[in-house]
Amino acid sequence: MNKGEIAAVLNDIATLLELKGENPFKVRAYANGARILEALPEEEIARRVSEETLQEVKGIGEALAQKIAELHTTGKLEFFEKLRASLPPGLREMLEIPGLGPKKIKAVHEQLAVDSIMALEAACREGRVAALAGFGEKTQEKILEGIANRKAYGQRHLWAEAFATAEPILAGLRALAQVQQAEHAGSLRRRMETVGDLDFLVATEDAQPVVDWFVRWPEVKEITAQGATKASVRLQSGIQADLRLVPPEQFVFALHHFTGSKEHNVQMRQRALARGLSMSEWGLVPAEGVGTAKEKAEQMGRRTDITSEAELFAALGLQEIPPELREGLGEIDVAEQRALPCLVEAKEIRGVFHNHTTESDGHNTLEEMVAGAQALGLDYLGIADHSKSSVQARGLDETRLLAQVAAIRQLNASQRFATHVFAGTECDILPDGRLDFADEILAQLDYVVVAVHSAFRQGREEMTARLIRAIENPYTTMLAHPTGRLLLERPGYEIDFDRVIDAAIAHGVIIEINASPWRLDLDWRHWRRAAERGLLCSINPDAHTVAQLAYFHAGVAVARKGWLTREQMLTSKPLAEVRKHFAQRKQRAQPSS
DNA sequence: GCCGTTTTCGGCCCGACTGTTTTCAGTCG
Numbered sequence: 217m218n219k220g221e222i223a224a225v226l227n228d229i230a231t232l233l234e235l236k237g238e239n240p241f242k243v244r245a246y247a248n249g250a251r252i253l254e255a256l257p258e259e260e261i262a263r264r265v266s267e268e269t270l271q272e273v274k275g276i277g278e279a280l281a282q283k284i285a286e287l288h289t290t291g292k293l294e295f296f297e298k299l300r301a302s303l304p305p306g307l308r309e310m311l312e313i314p315g316l317g318p319k320k321i322k323a324v325h326e327q328l329a330v331d332s333i334m335a336l337e338a339a340c341r342e343g344r345v346a347a348l349a350g351f352g353e354k355t356q357e358k359i360l361e362g363i364a365n366r367k368a369y370g371q372r373h374l375w376a377e378a379f380a381t382a383e384p385i386l387a388g389l390r391a392l393a394q395v396q397q398a399e400h401a402g403s404l405r406r407r408m409e410t411v412g413d414l415d416f417l418v419a420t421e422d423a424q425p426v427v428d429w430f431v432r433w434p435e436v437k438e439i440t441a442q443g444a445t446k447a448s449v450r451l452q453s454g455i456q457a458d459l460r461l462v463p464p465e466q467f468v469f470a471l472h473h474f475t476g477s478k479e480h481n482v483q484m485r486q487r488a489l490a491r492g493l494s495m496s497e498w499g500l501v502p503a504e505g506v507g508t509a510k511e512k513a514e515q516m517g518r519r520t521d522i523t524s525e526a527e528l529f530a531a532l533g534l535q536e537i538p539p540e541l542r543e544g545l546g547e548i549d550v551a552e553q554r555a556l557p558c559l560v561e562a563k564e565i566r567g568v569f570h571n572h573t574t575e576s577d578g579h580n581t582l583e584e585m586v587a588g589a590q591a592l593g594l595d596y597l598g599i600a601d602h603s604k605s606s607v608q609a610r611g612l613d614e615t616r617l618l619a620q621v622a623a624i625r626q627l628n629a630s631q632r633f634a635t636h637v638f639a640g641t642e643c644d645i646l647p648d649g650r651l652d653f654a655d656e657i658l659a660q661l662d663y664v665v666v667a668v669h670s671a672f673r674q675g676r677e678e679m680t681a682r683l684i685r686a687i688e689n690p691y692t693t694m695l696a697h698p699t700g701r702l703l704l705e706r707p708g709y710e711i712d713f714d715r716v717i718d719a720a721i722a723h724g725v726i727i728e729i730n731a732s733p734w735r736l737d738l739d740w741r742h743w744r745r746a747a748e749r750g751l752l753c754s755i756n757p758d759a760h761t762v763a764q765l766a767y768f769h770a771g772v773a774v775a776r777k778g779w780l781t782r783e784q785m786l787t788s789k790p791l792a793e794v795r796k797h798f799a800q801r802k803q804r805a806q807p808s809s
Numbered sequence: 810g811c812c813g814t815t816t817t818c819g820g821c822c823c824g825a826c827t828g829t830t831t832t833c834a835g836t837c838g
Contacts, residue, residue: 315827320836354827482821482822
């Protein structure tokens with residue numbers, strides 16, 4: 217089994233143990249194990265399994281090491297099979313209903329023989345759930361509501377859509393006279409590829425007018441909660457938005473708390489405790505003495521000298537950790553060493569590659585796209601329309617491609633635009649790994665993007681070999697959307713990431729962050745380690761319209777989550793360096809000429 | 810199940826909210 221599959225099993229075990237009412241810390245140990253495994257390179261897992269050194273990884277002990285090794289070598293785990301067989305499969309999805317946790321699920325299962333959401337809905341309608349000890353009318357109603365909402369609103373939302381929805385709300389909050397500070401928090405602030413809801417945090421001495429403004433926002437469809445310190449609404453798009461209001465002196469602690477992630481917060485609090493401090497959304501206070509952290513924080517009141525997140529991290533001996541890195545994946549250790557990377561910023565992006573025009577399936581002409589890139593202040597723009605095999609996208613054959621190259625050369629020569637245009641192609645990788653164009657055609661382009669658009673159903677081995685063969689072509693400049701995933705729609709095809717990344721590094725091929733909000737592929741989870749090993753990144757919006765050129769912002773978010781710096785990106789290099797990079801690649805591809 | 814500069818057992822992050830009970834358990838983030 218590969219690490220993704222093993223991690224999935226560990227997560228399943230955590231869920232099943234939770235349903236069994238097991239020790240919550242044991243449950244967490246399995247879930248942690250899954251996350252830790254995901255962050256390890258495949259080859260390191262293989263090595264540690266064979267050397268029996270998995271246990272040296274922090275968070276993996278004897279039991280997990282043994283189970284991971286068994287899964288890795290045999291693909292099976294008896295412990296898991298037995299556990300899974302001991303519970304009806306319908307119970308786990310009941311965990312997705314808000315207000316229902318393992319204890320309550322256990323109760324309805326044991327006392328009412330409920331083993332699925334359907335059976336639970338029926339039991340609620342017959343009033344049998346309300347009759348149980350510890351349940352009541354309200355709980356029963358809430359469960360029914362939860363089941364109904366799950367169908368309507370159960371899904372997550374693309375980060376870019378959520379961000380676009382949140383921006384005007386945040387701006388509106390900041391413009392209110394009563395608001396001293398406002399930020400978004402949660403996974404939106406951490407730039408996760410999908411978010412569950414929008415979190416807003418406001419510092420104010422006068423909460424009521426702010427709440428009133430928030431619940432009257434034009435896009436609000438329904439108010440689900442409204443109090444003195446918190447309000448929740450459902451927007452037209454189905455996404456939920458939460459507003460929390462705190463006194464100004466508490467803002468920084470609450471901001472850190474509600475930004476998360478949960479795992480990051482747990483580790484931060486452990487660190488605080490090791491230093492005799494107790495940390496919560498209320499403040500950072502001495503752990504000793506009586507009273508809760510909240511009471512102590514209130515006693516300290518405005519005397520706190522921490523007024524920014526940087527100061528909060530500093531109080532725990534840490535470099536400031538940008539929100540994007542707060543995933544509990546080792547950032548605290550690195551911040552302690554003061555060795556966090558200087559993350560790339562949107563303003564450092566000088567150009568973008570992999571964009572389409574009306575020649576294939578784009579909606580704007582070459583000139584319109586260049587004008588759009590110029591308006592964004594980009595120094596260069598890479599055009600890469602589809603190749604002939606992508607018939608569905610009106611892919612260009614050799615004649616049309618060379619005509620487009622000539623048009624681009626002419627446009628550059630005319631100096632109509634300040635933005636330089638690079639002529640390329642998004643060349644199909646055929647099912648056997650060959651490219652859609654012959655070398656002598658590719659040699660006439662500035663750069664070549666290679667991508668899979670057919671035969672998605674190939675197995676992991678075949679797909680990996682296919683990508684590697686394409687990477688080995690001397691004319692290949694960069695690999696596009698390596699897994700072909702569409703977020704919230706379909707998973708990517710399976711590939712051996714380590715082998716593909718190794719091949720790219722060995723052949724000097726760039727891998728893109730496809731910045732289309734539906735793709736964000738290659739995923740941020742791979743980038744930190746890949747870039748450390750020498751992989752160069754290109755942020756490519758895959759724009760099919762002028763407006764989509766701005767997608768590169770979503771790509772920057774992924775790059776930042778992947779710990780990438782400006783130096784690790786082609787697209788933040790000056791035009792002259794990019795030209796040099798392409799020229800050197802071409803020279804290597806045709807050494808004789 | 811994991812972990813250790815109070816180490817091999819006994820802890821494990823912290824608080825709010827809700828609904829059910831009358832002092833708290835369960836759930837959530």
